[in-house]
Amino acid sequence: MLHTYDAVIVGAGGAGLMAALEASKSAKVAVLTKLYPTRSHTGTAQGGIGAALGNVEEDHWEWHVFDTIKGGDYLCDQDAVEIMCREAVEVVYDLEHMGLPFNRTPDGKIDQRPFGGHTREFGKGPVSRACYAADRTGHMILQTLYQQCVKQGVHFFNEYHVLDLLINQGHVCGVVAYEIATGELHTFHAKAVFFATGGSGRMFKITSNAHALTGDGMAVAYRRGVPMEDMEFFQFHPTGIYKMGILLTEGARGEGGILINGKGERFMERYAPTMKDLAPRDMISRYIYLEIREGRGINGKDYVYLDLRHLGRDVLNKKLPDITDFVQTYLGIDPATEPIPIQPTAHYAMGGIPTNYDAEVVIDKKNTVLPGFYAAGEVACVSIHGANRLGTNSLVDIVVFGRRGGRKMADYVKRTDLVPLPPDPEDYVQEQIARLLASHGGDNVANLREKMQVEMMDKCGVFRTAEHLRNVQQTLADLQDHYRQVTLMDKGKTFNTELLEAIELGNLLDLAEATVAAALAREESRGAHYREDFPKRDDANWLKHSLAYKTDSGIRLAYKPVTITKYQPQERKY
Amino acid sequence: MLVSVRIKRFDPDVDRKPHWEAYTAEVEPTDRVLDALNEIKWHQDGTLTFRRSCGHGICGSDAMMINGRNRLACKVLIRDVGAKISVEPLRGFAVIKDLVVDMEQFFAKYRSILPYLINDNPPPEKERLQSPQERARFDDTTKCILCAACTTSCPSFWADKEYVGPAAIVQAHRFIFDSRDEGAGQRLSILAERHGVWPCHTIFNCTDACPRGIEVTRAIQEVKDAIVTGRV
Numbered sequence: 001m002l003h004t005y006d007a008v009i010v011g012a013g014g015a016g017l018m019a020a021l022e023a024s025k026s027a028k029v030a031v032l033t034k035l036y037p038t039r040s041h042t043g044t045a046q047g048g049i050g051a052a053l054g055n056v057e058e059d060h061w062e063w064h065v066f067d068t069i070k071g072g073d074y075l076c077d078q079d080a081v082e083i084m085c086r087e088a089v090e091v092v093y094d095l096e097h098m099g100l101p102f103n104r105t106p107d108g109k110i111d112q113r114p115f116g117g118h119t120r121e122f123g124k125g126p127v128s129r130a131c132y133a134a135d136r137t138g139h140m141i142l143q144t145l146y147q148q149c150v151k152q153g154v155h156f157f158n159e160y161h162v163l164d165l166l167i168n169q170g171h172v173c174g175v176v177a178y179e180i181a182t183g184e185l186h187t188f189h190a191k192a193v194f195f196a197t198g199g200s201g202r203m204f205k206i207t208s209n210a211h212a213l214t215g216d217g218m219a220v221a222y223r224r225g226v227p228m229e230d231m232e233f234f235q236f237h238p239t240g241i242y243k244m245g246i247l248l249t250e251g252a253r254g255e256g257g258i259l260i261n262g263k264g265e266r267f268m269e270r271y272a273p274t275m276k277d278l279a280p281r282d283m284i285s286r287y288i289y290l291e292i293r294e295g296r297g298i299n300g301k302d303y304v305y306l307d308l309r310h311l312g313r314d315v316l317n318k319k320l321p322d323i324t325d326f327v328q329t330y331l332g333i334d335p336a337t338e339p340i341p342i343q344p345t346a347h348y349a350m351g352g353i354p355t356n357y358d359a360e361v362v363i364d365k366k367n368t369v370l371p372g373f374y375a376a377g378e379v380a381c382v383s384i385h386g387a388n389r390l391g392t393n394s395l396v397d398i399v400v401f402g403r404r405g406g407r408k409m410a411d412y413v414k415r416t417d418l419v420p421l422p423p424d425p426e427d428y429v430q431e432q433i434a435r436l437l438a439s440h441g442g443d444n445v446a447n448l449r450e451k452m453q454v455e456m457m458d459k460c461g462v463f464r465t466a467e468h469l470r471n472v473q474q475t476l477a478d479l480q481d482h483y484r485q486v487t488l489m490d491k492g493k494t495f496n497t498e499l500l501e502a503i504e505l506g507n508l509l510d511l512a513e514a515t516v517a518a519a520l521a522r523e524e525s526r527g528a529h530y531r532e533d534f535p536k537r538d539d540a541n542w543l544k545h546s547l548a549y550k551t552d553s554g555i556r557l558a559y560k561p562v563t564i565t566k567y568q569p570q571e572r573k574y
Numbered sequence: 575m576l577v578s579v580r581i582k583r584f585d586p587d588v589d590r591k592p593h594w595e596a597y598t599a600e601v602e603p604t605d606r607v608l609d610a611l612n613e614i615k616w617h618q619d620g621t622l623t624f625r626r627s628c629g630h631g632i633c634g635s636d637a638m639m640i641n642g643r644n645r646l647a648c649k650v651l652i653r654d655v656g657a658k659i660s661v662e663p664l665r666g667f668a669v670i671k672d673l674v675v676d677m678e679q680f681f682a683k684y685r686s687i688l689p690y691l692i693n694d695n696p697p698p699e700k701e702r703l704q705s706p707q708e709r710a711r712f713d714d715t716t717k718c719i720l721c722a723a724c725t726t727s728c729p730s731f732w733a734d735k736e737y738v739g740p741a742a743i744v745q746a747h748r749f750i751f752d753s754r755d756e757g758a759g760q761r762l763s764i765l766a767e768r769h770g771v772w773p774c775h776t777i778f779n780c781t782d783a784c785p786r787g788i789e790v791t792r793a794i795q796e797v798k799d800a801i802v803t804g805r806v
Binding site: 035036038039040041043044053093096097098099101102103104105106107108109110133134136139140143147148150151181210211212244246322325326329330444445446488489490492493494495496497498 | 703712
């Protein structure tokens with residue numbers, strides 16, 4: 001079936017919904033999501049949205065800029081960071097005006113708390129910048145934005161899984177989507193397409209990410225010639241529930257929680273004397289692994305403790321109720337009386353589809369715009385987060401750039417006409433599906449996926465070496481071979497989630513290959529990318545963004561400069 | 575440990591009506607029921623179909639009836655339900671396939687109660703002020719994840735599908751009692767209709783089913799009070 005719109009937005013999390021609210025004011029917009037909007041992963045964000053409101057103590061957006069750039073180990077594009085931190089203040093007030101139920105200070109203002117990497121006066125100590133709603137800030141943001149979409153009559157196509165991007169005459173002109181309930185294909189013809197499809201944490205065995213996060217938007221664009229930027233930078237959040245990966249917010253440490261090793265020591269005091277347990281996430285994850293390697297895990301095992309006992313029940317109930325519930329449900333632990341076993345969990349893709357600071361997709365080192373294509377949120381790489389993202393900055397990212405991109409796109413579609421679709425737009429997807437349904441005698445999806453996840457976690461995780469990376473590169477090549485014969489039991493048309501999991505696995509394999517290639521090439525350590533064989537940051541050779549192109553002869557890597565306005569790289573100490 | 579899992583299956587392309595299928599799965603006591611379902615789907619029967627996403631009780635995708643009670647499959651551990659597990663789709667919505675039900679009516683009822691802030695005054699430059707006490711007044715009902723466990727556990731809803739249902743009333747409550755909202759009158763009019771709050775007979779299945787621990791029945795009674803007394 002064919003549909004025609006001014007603009008199509010793919011993904012209904014924070015970035016997609018913000019873009020929809022903006023663009024639907026003046027353009028005919030459809031939002032496609034493979035879930036229902038309130039199921040999007042934005043809803044699981046816990047700790048807060050960072051904005052220099054200065055409600056609890058003095059704060060300035062300029063300090064936020066510096067913290068973000070240093071947090072990103074100087075790989076951030078500084079002009080974009082300035083825009084984000086300045087607009088963050090206005091956007092948080094807008095969210096409150098829409099009804100977001102923030103926690104409040106005694107005098108009725110939006111309450112704020114400290115968070116990892118956020119400092120006053122360019123690093124003197126922690127600052128209360130995270131605007132929060134209990135420990136379910138993401139849930140509140142997602143619900144509030146969806147409520148506004150209902151109010152504004154935004155048009156949704158729920159449980160439509162986008163499988164291809166359509167490009168013709170050098171313009172993006174639509175998408176092909178699979179209607180999950182019926183197995184029918186739909187072509188959406190549009191003047192512009194906006195991807196807000198989130199991250200790809202399911203590449204790894206232990207992840208905070210939902211099952212749905214399989215990098216679909218990235219992979220679809222990648223296969224159509226759009227490079228993937230900075231794929232080697234994947235954040236491992238330090239405090240996931242041991243073995244399960246379920247996130248326990250950094251906000252717990254913002255409220256005073258600390259990490260302790262098998263000797264009962266607050267080990268972060270040694271590694272980051274000023275910020276201690278509020279150092280940036282990439283650093284804490286590495287230090288947790290170091291403690292474990294040196295035998296100081298709990299009972300010598302492979303985890304440490306998050307200790308919240310001293311916070312008291314009142315703080316736990318008012319400020320951290322959801323994680324108290326998680327810990328009770330999944331571990332049978334009462335955080336008021338027992339410490340919590342935690343380990344690093346694959347959490348956030350700093351890399352993704354390259355964009356400028358208006359969310360327009362750019363496809364080379366000169367930042368040439370691909371007309372009609374926009375991206376924002378975790379799927380995109382502006383780059384705001386550089387080599388490592390600070391907590392609370394993802395929620396800012398999605399609303400600021402969702403809105404900017406929505407506005408830019410609305411403006412664009414007013415001025416342009418529809419570009420005709422390429423001939424037989426559904427052929428590629430039809431062939432992909434037919435092949436998967438016809439295949440027999442091969443491995444099943446889960447076996448291949450699990451192998452990828454275990455190997456990526458072990459060999460392309462927090463600590464990397466050339467040897468391990470080449471090893472997993474070979475494993476991925478083998479898995480791609482096996483994937484060509486992957487065999488399904490479900491051959492039906494109604495709600496065939498096995499077929500979709502197979503397609504998602506294909507997406508993850510492609511992105512994993514790009515991640516490993518970029519990681520192998522980058523012979524330095526920066527932010528979340530740590531090479532044991534190249535442990536130092538090398539600005540002379542590596543102060544640049546990677547671009548990975550998928551070609552018929554393999555992955556081609558290119559590089560583009562980092563935009564530096566104010567802050568030259570310094571040593572990164574906390 | 576080995577568990578036996580009976581699942582109510584339905585494939586619309588093949589079956590005339592739902593039927594039970596029995597599986598066994600090797601799981602840990604600390605695994606979630608969702609993990610058992612995935613174990614079966616991924617390694618035994620790829621046709622088994624269910625919605626799921628976050629896996630830790632926030633997104634609301636995997637509400638289903640487990641051992642006769644509406645729960646989120648990702649919030650129930652094997653050790654909570656034991657070695658004999660039965661799994662069925664939520665009751666009261668049309669079954670699309672296996673454990674996937676038609677959620678369209680549920681969301682239509684949600685939309686019908688005006689689930690968004692209503693305040694036509696121009697907003698201040700900064701935030702509208704709200705005291706911690708005012709904020710606490712509606713805190714409980716902000717937790718709702720629209721999983722439908724409450725509405726589909728309600729005998730009043732099973733008896734009359736026109737009943738707007740507990741979830742929609744919870745969502746209305748969240749705004750009615752928010753000091754920044756001025757749409758209470760409109761929403762209370764809607765809920766004072768025949769299929770608004772009145773079918774609720776305080777059965778309490780909703781409160782029992784809610785995976786977020788919301789006091790759903792209490793919220794419904796507070797809305798009834800507001801309708802009857804004209805005071806919020």
